[in-house]
Amino acid sequence: MRLRKLVAAAVPLPALLGLAVVVPATAATEPLVTLADNAAPLVSSARTGDVADGQRITAALSLKLHNQQALERFLADVQNPASPQYHHFLTPAQFNAEFGPTQAEVGKAVSFLENAGATGIEVSGNRQAVTFTGSAAQLESAFHTRIGTYHDQTSGRDFFANDAAPTVPADVSAVVGNVVGLDNHALRTHTSAVAKPNVVKAVTPPVLKTAYGTSGLSATGSGVKVGFVEFDGYKKADVTKYDSTYGLSAGSVTTVPVSGANYDSAPGDGQIEVELDIEVVHALAAAANDYVYEAPNTSAGELAMYQKIASDHTVNVVSISWGACESAEGSSAANSVSNAIATGTAEGISYFAAAGDDGTTDCYRQTGSTAKAVDFPASSPNVTGVGGTQLTVTSSNAYSSEKAWNDGASNGSTGGGISTVFTAPSWQSAQSTTKRKVPDVSADAASGSGYYIYTAGSWETVWGTSGAAPLWAAFATLQNQVHGGGLGNLNPKLYSIGNGSSYGTGFHDVTTGNNTLHGTTGFTAGTGYDQVTGWGSFKGSGLSGLIG
Secondary structure (H helix, E strand, C coil), X not given: CECCCCCCCEXXXXXXXXXXXXXXXXXXXXXEXXXXXXXXXXXXXXXXXXXXXXXXXXXXXXXXXXXXXXXXXHHHHCCCCCCCCCCCCCCHHHHHHHHCCCHHHHHHHHHHHHHHCCEEEEEXXXXXXXXXEEEHHHHHHHHCCCEEEEEECCCCEEEEEECCCCEEEHHHHCCEEEEECCCCCCCCEECCEEECCCCCCCECHHHHHHHCCCCCCCCCCCCCEEEEEECCCCCHHHHHHHHHHCCCCCCCEEEEEECXXXXXXXXXXXXXXXXXHHHHHHHHHCCCEEEXXXXXXXXXXXXXXXXXXXXXXXXXXXXXXXXXXXXXXXXXXXXXXXHHHHHHHHCCCEEEEECCCECCECCHXXXXXXXXXXXXXXXXXXXXXXXXXXXXXXXXXXXXXEEECECCCCCCECCCEEEEEEXXXXXXXXXXXXXXXXXXXXXXXXXXXXXXXXXXXXXEEEECHHHHHHXXXXXXXXXXXXXXXXXXXXXXXXXXXXXXXXXXXXXECCCCCECCECCECCCECCCCCECCCECCEECHHHHHCCCC
């Protein structure tokens, strides 16, 4: 399973209000506007009752960006080598001035929440999100919807959700795009699985460096900062053991708590995911400094984390192995998080996310559905979605071949398909689609070639696209060092290479296998791009020479 979360750089409320314009309480006669995109996901489940009036719920308002069309043009130009803006990324202050909500708009949202009785109000450092807590009764009154308890008959899970799309006063709707967190249906999960020791041939740093061709790069990740989106904790001693075993000279590893979350003193069952992410990046780019963002596994926590990553602007590359299928995530949460990722992309941050481990039926582990679906945030246009392969190497660790990862229902298969939320970006036009397709690229993820890592005090073999995503993030980390700075959204460059005459120089094209799983016919790998392995895996030195 896979999880993801966000961190927001919180601005203390008193400091904010010192700058904000405080507006009067909304008049009772003010017209209400329905936030139509904010219906709770999957409320067709059986309603079992009402949430207790006093139950505390943490949610968030996602504020609207300004000049959205200009932002889209900038995101295209900043990745266009023919544009004067090519790789002239923005600082957070520049982004806020051009595209972010104003202090007055934030003040209007904060005043609305205060009048509703909300507490714990925190504003992200880039002013795009306002996190708050209120009782169920307060939130029902503020957003004009009942909040009920539900039972998902397919998965057997109980959750709460708003019965109807929230409504807010017209002046508030002018600045608020989405309300996130009125339901807790979405569980962000990770995709790593544990194998019995010595059952499979595992990959190690020497294998990965040789097979994927990064040994010839004069880069170690030095000077680059890597961020990790996590909803659980880790033990530094485990990471140190991995590094020392393979003689890796590693940079620092720092935890960045979000919304008060810090799981390192007592990690849960997601510990293996966090340590897999860090150790796989170390396999190729150990010298980078790591920032492990840890947030509550809620929609509000997720949004706060991604906003914090963008507003902090500390890291150059972000690895994401936690996710939810799009229908469970809900369009309001997906669009809010995607805006945060677009902000980071405009600042030069590169994002890589696992495409999921349930083939073309991404909701299967979360809801039991066998309908075609894709995973978020891999489906966000400003994220490079990473699918999975099975890697075969020679006795000297040289690359031999790859095929699409599909180990069947027990061990999983690479995710891939078509988004129902996001339209096709311009760089995907050659793929003849009106909606965003995933994955974009792929790398080793199969149980037959799993990652050998040290976690929870022992060596384990782990597989899934949760290993492929940090491997691509590690490659991007090396590229940041090679090319001397942030690279932003790499998808336009990767698709340009894939569609051009240099494709074979930069990529291993994976042409065999499929992602059919759980009785639902998926897609088949073939020459060039496909919705199983994307463009394929990287040829380290070859692709490095084409990026810049």
